[in-house]
Amino acid sequence: MTDLRRPRRRAAPAVLAALLLLLAATGLSVATAPASAARSMTTAIADDGVLNGRHGDPAPIVAEWRAAGVQNVRLFAQWSHIAPDHEAQRPPAGFDGDAEGAYDFRDLDRKIDLVRRNGMTVTLVVTGPGPVWGSLEPQRRNNRWRPSPRMFGAFATAVASHVADRVQDYVVWNEPNVATWLQPQNLCTGTRCRVYSPHLYRKLAAEGHAAIRAEDPTATIALGATSSRGDRFLTRTNGTTQPLVFLRELACVDARYREKRTGDCRGFRAPKANVLAYHPHSSRYSPAYRSPRSGDARMGDLGRLTAVADRLTRAGRLDVVGASRFPLWLDEYAYETNPPDRVRGVSFAKQAAWSQWGWWTAWKHPRVQMLAQYEWIDERNGDDASSDPTGWQSGLYTNARRAKPLAQAFPNPIFGWRTSRSASVWGQVRTARGRIDVRLQRAGGSGWKAYRTVRTDSRGTFTVRVPRSSSARYRFTYVSPEGGATRTSLSTALRRR
Template identity: 25%
Template sequence: MRIMRLLIAALALAAGLVAAPAQGAILGLQDDQLQNLSGAALDQRLDLLQASGTKVTRVDVIWKFVAPTKPADATDPADPAYDWKRYDQVVTGLVARDITPMFTYYWTPEWASRTGKTNAAPRVADAAAFAAAIARRYNGTWPDGKGGTLPLVKRIEIWNEPNIATFWFPQCRRQGGRYVMESARQYSALVAAAYPQVKAASPQSIVVGGVTGPVGSSVCDQADSSVGTITFAQEMIRQRVPIDAWSLHLYPIGSPLQAYFVPSWKTIPQITGLVDRLKPGAPIYVTETGYHTSYNRYHRYFVSEAQQAAWLVETARAANQYPRVELAMWFNLQDNPFWTGGLRRSNLTPKPAWGQFKAQVAATPRPATWAP
């Protein structure tokens, strides 16, 4: 069985269906503030991101910001209901600085929300159409209004952490007196619907599925339970969801090379086996990872600043142990009260990890398949 999988993977690579694994995993850096800035403030922030040396970053496309009202034709990025201004600036600024952006889109607008809340599981048709609009606008041919074209954004993650109620509600629903898992089935439907539309709008695009948050076990005992990474993947396999790449988030307890709880770096082989059942040989992107340097209620495990720096280096080593892992994205550039895993403190002074990050990215060139 294992030989068969390897053969399938090799054939897939030979046919150019999936990207060849990089020599070493790319270490990227996300800045979750990019989409909140504009003008000179955005330029300064992009300069800071560039100063980190990162060659790849991840940009949150907040659906409710782009589409505050319902578009008449949701697949058409030119629909007047859409406001892409901030993302045009972010993407153009990143590419001008030789940083490759990838997108993740989430947060349901009120008009598309069943509950009125932004974490509501979206209607599949609406969310898939929005994915198509993103892909079309950033397929490398869309006019930028200045005589040129907007850059290509090749990789699009479908949603963010759909296995956690904070981003996708409900996770479970009551059926016959007990709760049953709902999110993975709904999410699978979204990816299945989005995939062909994204491909039609941007044939070069890489549709990234999963995007699972760091949940180990699945406990479906209320609507806002969480679904484990492995369980979520297994359900997507059952639904035969089309993907080009798989992504997941790792925030291990313990060092990258020692931690073994699901999900952690040591569980990548198990995840790779599951991904092969969805798409043989598909690359794996760890689109969020990191260590917090003080306690916050969204992530209650923390390390010292010196440990964070040392474990950033170990993160790169851990990623390089698994050839299928193409990307490890550090989250985040800067601390805020709810997220203290930044390479810089909330006052923007650098932590020791900032210097380590620069050294690591300098040692791992970006492969051509990831060029902007």
């Protein structure tokens, strides 16, 4: 992820051309920082509902994000929300699809500027669904169905041209393996189906990447952003494609990594990007859970994800720009709660404990550069007793703005673990802007007792060796860099690893 910086002036075309030729000649790259920089993982938030005003004035809530240690905000530039006459089968007369003036960017500008005024950077997801007229089959009146790669590329050109002085990081399309965002997922004849969405996405990603790169040669561009699981068997046109199946099909190889050269893979060109984006949601399972389905990959399966990506990269079926292996942006991760969701939710306490476990899991992975909490506020009333409410209920706060334990945990996560030989406690002060002292405490018979004062690293993170114990609990306190108040983390036991 990149740091907030002053608006960049785009160089003249001749200068850009010379720069690109120089980079090509020298082997240098305009890509992201190497994957080895993962210990400086960026803390991000993804909640378009807040930015869209679903919970009232977004300004004070966005200020809360910064005060809690958020550094980056992932938000959507959704084609159908910006394009004119999005329900029509034809674009307006005289429409110029790659011109900035052809679209209404006022709402997007408001969001980007609000985030930047609060000292945070933006990761912009340039995504569908698009307007109906952007479909290759507009007569269906389905704006998710077979979006035109050419028209999407024109949209991406207009977006990047408009925001290049304020945005450095991009993702091309959101969850292309999910029918909510891209259709069809499969092509079916009777009961026989074959995967289709990765091949459509390959064309969309190519057009999106080329368009953004042309307007902003220094941009960091991610592909993927798939969900963590999908349908094991292909039985319907619009299911969800398993993410690792999606990656292999995107790269035009079969389950045994043999190249495909016919059909949808005729004329194959390796998809290129700086970063692989991914959504490792673990649903009702802990971050340590390993999915028994080889085509899925949750938080506990990040090694499985990178193994597939690396094998495809080594074979030349995926093209990493500026690195030998894909860094990871985990631009959505969260646990839903019960209440209100009795089907997918976990308890408030478990949400807090498992989220911190997941944040530590991502932090220790050497290739994770960004981790985004998915939602700050639940999408509907968090006190609702309905069995399966619509939307996501993964916020730090209920829709009624009642704080969950996760709200206390977010600015200062803590996680402890033990093995047969040792034990450690990890923690982070996300608001830290340099090294600070934290006071680690251990629960005793009559309350909390001082255990050790620890100096964090420059990112506010520390790891401390502690005695192995199945019953010990730890927490830490510190003086907040935001306002000077004394803050206290939640407590952690030492989980067995």
